[in-house]
Amino acid sequence: MTRPEITAPVKQASAEQAASTATSLGELPIWKLSDLYPSRDSAEFKTDMEKAADLSKAFEARWKGRLTDAAANTGADGLGQALKDYEILEDLLGKLGSFAGLTYFSDTSNPANGKFYGDVQSKLTDLASHLLFFALELNRIDDATMDTALDRDPQAAHYRPWVIDLRKDKPFQLDDKLEQLFLEKSMTSAAAFNRLFDETMAELRFEVDGEKLPLEITLNMLQEPEEPVRHKAAEALSKTFQQNIRVFTLITNTLAKDKEISDRWRGFDDIADSRHLANRVEREVVDALAVAVREAYPRLSHRYYAMKAKWLGMEQMNFWDRNAPLPETPKALISWPDAKETVLSAYAGFAPQMADIARRFFDEEWIDAPVRPGKAPGAFAHPTVPSAHPYVLVNYMGKPRDVMTLAHELGHGVHQVLAGEQGALMAQTPLTLAETASVFGEMLTFRALLEKTKDKRERKAMLAQKVEDMINTVVRQIAFYEFERKLHTARKDGELTSEQIGELWLSVQEESFGPAIRISEGYETWWAYIPHFIHSPFYVYAYAFGDCLVNSLYAVYQNAEPGFQQKYFELLKAGGTKHHPELLKPFGLDATDPSFWSKGLSMIEGLIDELEALDRG
Template identity: 30%
Template sequence: MYKQGRWSLSELASDHKSPEFAKQITRLEAKVKNFERIKSALKPTIPSKDFYRIIHHIEDLAEDASRLGGYASLLYSSDTQSDEATSLLTKISKLGSEIENKTLFFDLWWKRKIDEKNATRLMKDAGSLYEYLRHKRLLAKYSLSEPEEKIINTLDVTGSTALVKLYDKITNAFEYIITINGKKKKLTREQLSVLVRSTNPSLRKTAYQTLLGRFSSNKGVLGEIYQNLVLNWKDEGIEIRKYSSPISIRNIGNDVDDKTTQTLLDVCKKNSSVFYEFFSFKAKSLGLKKLRRYDLYAPSAKKFKEKNYTYENATKLVLDSLNRFSPTLSEFANRVFSQNHIDSQIRPGKRDGAFCSTVSPKLTPYVLVNYAGKSKDVFTLAHELGHAVHSQAASKQSILVSEAPLPLAETASTFSELLLYDNISHQMADTEKAAILSEKIDDIYATVMRQAFFTIFEVDAHKQIADGTTIEELSKTYMKNLKTQFANSIELSDDFAIEWSCIPHFYHTPFYCYAYSFGNLLSLSLFQMYQREGRQFEKTYIEILAAGGSQKPETLLSQYGIDISSAKFWQDGFDYIRSQVKELIMIK
């Protein structure tokens, strides 16, 4: 039986109130103190065996620190309104900053103090850690002195990290009062998001207006938080570290070329019309002349009653879909449930949305979802379990390279959604298939085109804020972005101008959003390879996942004939999307 519930964090740490938790911290601090003693051994001529002994110490520290940090973070995510969880997260974040400062000397030595000849000698036998060491050398030109790095690490805890936490605390405390059938109801954001997919056009509009109204009434403080986060990104990244542009900071961190990202965004912008025919079709199916922005995610089949899925049935569907492609991957996903590493309940204070957290390659990942029983929730479950599958496929990698860079991080999650759709679409009558395919295209729009335009907005917003701007001007820029994206295909209302403040990624992880576009289009390409090659593709796919972050994305994918710097590659993904729109219209 699969039942909704809370996750267990016992594998990460003892109860934070217990003496054993304090001992975990003490043991970690002792290891850090011991590590500091190796500073005198860091010479350019250090023997390889000594060098890799140090690397193994770093892996050990990363494992221990990640378990404590993961525990605090996941505890906070399960109840963001808990003062106790908030205090613990602050305490562990501060500890993490202190550890980073105390071990920083090795990082800076490798980046700045060892000559190229000896660096090449030591990297010769690095194996899967080669990319980790190479990438650090690449980052050398953006590194500062040890005292400067320590100051930044220390101030981040009460600076940008604190601002992000403040944004979360404010927005997760929002309560949304909405009138349904004459009765006032108090909803969470997750519950409100279900209503934007309602068959009732008035309810869809009210749901959006309730959400946007809540953020609009708090736009002063939320806008101030965002502007300061952007300025912090600029001051540290551009002014101090000398990166060439705000998005380049993310690109280099992702180990992906600026050209690749720009090509992706250019092709997305060029293909925005791919969805116009879909929006027109959807408007007709809803009996409208033109879609309003409120109707973007409305079910397109008016006569089709949306199916509800029990949590157990949803779980079995996702596991079966994975199993049809690869029993190995299905077993990986099932571990999340068997080890109670999933939090699926909807409750006040719990973080909105969904995520998968890989604390260590040695542990089964943790998954958070807010499961409400709709088909979109089933696909969200497949998405997050795809992340968990990816992590476990890469579990043989060192913790230093097990995590795939952001552009590849969304690949397995999206691929799992495609497998789910492929599995259930064959079991449906045309009416239901049309509804699910329409919803699938909705999701492709949301995770490809919408995310690309989010990133385009961020590029503009960061420039605007650097030049000095107001919250109203930012909102005008966002509306201009929406008009470029939709042209005349839908009706836009002015209340969507503040929507940018509702997007947590803008605050949490600047320029993260293009990873969704990247991962989804890449997954569409991989899925087409699977359809051509059949079961033999399983081996190739698992090899790509198993690489984790041990290879640069361009290098890894080129081994399988995929050139992500080519506009043609990204265009192939849009050609697939266009074919899906045509299939939907033919069904109807």
């Protein structure tokens, strides 16, 4: 998933400068999607699509209305066989969908890619309608019968964690006809508006000094050392967002209403409960996290931004100065080979197996690194399916933050490879734990670099950048979560104007930034570009959850806990087969304990203390 506001490219002032930058970075890899299919027009893709259609219909014909009987049998007619057949289908459908998605995100501006992606999504939705009965019918089997079936049939017992997890959805299921209607209409409701957002954002251009730039490059100008450059970028962003705000307001209103309708029909009490259920995390745990972070604003973001304003020679920073580099920040670009070596050596220092898995992403062309027109912004690691392998997308332009982003996404990739052993049904990790390996990998890389840095000024710049990244990952994401809560709550009373949404946005930003940052006209539209609000409502708290969890986990590692690496790999290999209390117990951690979050936040506070000490010294 896209890293929160820690992206890669820097300003491209001209084609000549861009070429020079690319040369200094070395050859950047482009992913080899042919590992999935040779091309979108290939015979292999078409054959698998036809195979998926035949298998989906055959699965429905064989098992629909027969699962209760299957629960009483073993072997070819037993529940275990039905689950195995379903998993095989899930893997095939996932492979087809992954190829279409990755092709589209390689160049969202290509109309042929857009049509291919849309057509494949439509076909997969049609096929999913033949499989929809399976989960619904499984959940209508009474508990005693299901328990007996899982105990009696060894093949079914293998899928016990998935079945138990599935049954948590039972109270929120609708009848079959309604579920099918929700599924089929998703293509013309939420999915359609998601695609409208992606394609609109990909086409936006932001004019700076007469040059029209895409979003990714313009956002990263906010990390340039010269204040006038940051100011111009902020003005260009505000201007273009404002020019398109009606579209983003319509998308936001529509998706919020669509979610409210779905939640109401399913019987969810709270606006975020459907996300909590999907994440397999209790509302009380998330509420405790949000409260802990909000209470820490003065000790974290308010305190740090006040220090940074002083370092930059300002009484108060403008909002476009928030991610400005310190004067001590090295300006030299980091080549791709150096970035690769930095991450792999940091991973190897923790566990050679971790580096070996990450190295495959480089050696076997599973990474797409260059910035190019139409390519999806930001960064993500896509797991595809267990029968294939994950892919990583970054937009690499040689800044230190880009190395951290690479370490982050490769952490996801390692996690996805290890969890793939669980198979298509149980490999997926709940979002609350999905950020564990990524943030941990990033922390390993940061600590390795920090240990090598003896120069006091460079050390200060590194620590400051890490603190900013952690504030972006924890404080900012909880502020985003609070914004979503306010927006979805207000939407229940009627459609919101862009001005009303802007007021909600500013209220949470002012609270999280504190008095050291001046929020001026234009920033009220900046909610419009955050993709998480569109694609995954309330996803954002998973970043804060993951960062705080890893801070606590890393503290256990630093204390030389015996067998830590082995326990860590077992956590990653578990995929979706275990709940967070069970996974964290071997490390002596408990996310339901209110003090758990305080421990995670104290690590950020400790880094700020270290920065303050360096400043005094």
